[in-house]
Amino acid sequence: MSERPYVIDEMISAKAIAARIEELCVAIREEFRDTDKLVVVGLLRGSFVFIADLVRELDLPVEVDFLEASSYGDSMESSREVRILKDLRGQIEGRDVLVVEDIVDTGHTLKHVVGLLESRNPGRLRTIALLDKPSRRETDVTADWIGFSIPDEFVVGYGIDYAQRNRNLPYIGKVRFPDS
Ligand SMILES: O=P(O)(O)OC[C@H]1O[C@H](OP(=O)(O)OP(=O)(O)O)[C@H](O)[C@@H]1O
Ligand code: HPA
Numbered sequence: 001m002s003e004r005p006y007v008i009d010e011m012i013s014a015k016a017i018a019a020r021i022e023e024l025c026v027a028i029r030e031e032f033r034d035t036d037k038l039v040v041v042g043l044l045r046g047s048f049v050f051i052a053d054l055v056r057e058l059d060l061p062v063e064v065d066f067l068e069a070s071s072y073g074d075s076m077e078s079s080r081e082v083r084i085l086k087d088l089r090g091q092i093e094g095r096d097v098l099v100v101e102d103i104v105d106t107g108h109t110l111k112h113v114v115g116l117l118e119s120r121n122p123g124r125l126r127t128i129a130l131l132d133k134p135s136r137r138e139t140d141v142t143a144d145w146i147g148f149s150i151p152d153e154f155v156v157g158y159g160i161d162y163a164q165r166n167r168n169l170p171y172i173g174k175v176r177f178p179d180s
Helices: 014-031 048-058 108-118
Strands: 007-012 038-044 062-070 083-086 097-104 125-132 145-149 172-176
Touching: 014 048, 014 125, 014 145, 038 048, 038 108, 048 062, 048 097, 062 108, 097 108, 108 125
Parallel strands: 038 062, 038 097, 097 125, 125 145
Antiparallel strands: 007 172, 062 083
């Protein structure tokens, strides 16, 4: 955990997030309207708040499953090594799947997870990320739906952490070090 003091400046309000989720759900409902039971896969830990709001707004028959992937540890830099700490509980072969990611930064996490899930021969596999930081991308991955495209700032809140803290903030904020 970081000892260096930091402050958090609000970047995206809880209200703006809720409004954007409503818009995203219109498009997702349209895409999956003929699907029997969509498997919505949350990437832990960061997506736990987003997936909770998303599935409630989606109003479709869904099964919710989780996969835990980690590459940052307590750092602000990706290790570029994605470790799968918890696999899905269910099978996805032939099933339509929506992968829910909190943020796509370098893209290593989403790329790795999509590759892993594709190898299990799902039906349609689509991805959604609440936040996208395109200027930091190191891979050729893009989510099918994006909540907000953001500049190169380290963000926290709404499920997203810095050294495991701040996940419980209701908004997205950027981390700032006043001493630098
Ligand atoms: O595009 P990338 O550079 O790969 O970064 C995105 C990933 O980094 C964070 O996960 P982290 O490894 O911190 O685990 P966590 O979700 O448990 O916080 C975040 O939740 C994304 O899953
Ligand atoms: O901006 C970020 N904040 C927290 N975790 C992250 N993982 C990738 N990018 C970020």
